[in-house]
Amino acid sequence: VEENAQFPGGDEACLKWLSEHIKYPAICQEQGVQGRVFLKFVVNRDGSIVDVEVVRSPDPNLSKEAERVVKLMPKWKPARQGNKTVRARFNLPVNFRLN
Secondary structure, eight states, X not given: OOBOOBOTTOHHHHHXXXXXXXXXXXXXXXXXXXXXXXXXXXXXXXXXXXXXXXXEOSOHHHHHHHHHHHHHOOOXXXXXXXXXXXXXXXXXXXEEXXX
16 A cells, blocks of 8 residues: 555544544443553545454453444545555554543
8 A cells, every 4th residue: 555544634633533532431430441442444445444343452341432433433535556545454542541
């Protein structure tokens, strides 16, 4: 892939979008569970996200929430190979941090 898939507005916009849409699971807050959930997914040629999969996670409740939010994301700018849009795998870490 010559040009990777990208969230509309870039990485900072992606982080902002995630922070606005994530609902920290109450059970994890109560138990003080935090950490990073690693997800992988495919960005289709039309920018839609499919095949969302949790690779690593500190807690199943955090996994569910990260997966839910990624599936809600707006369409991405698809990856490009030459002049054609192509399907591309993407890895995304989602941070859960208690303040």
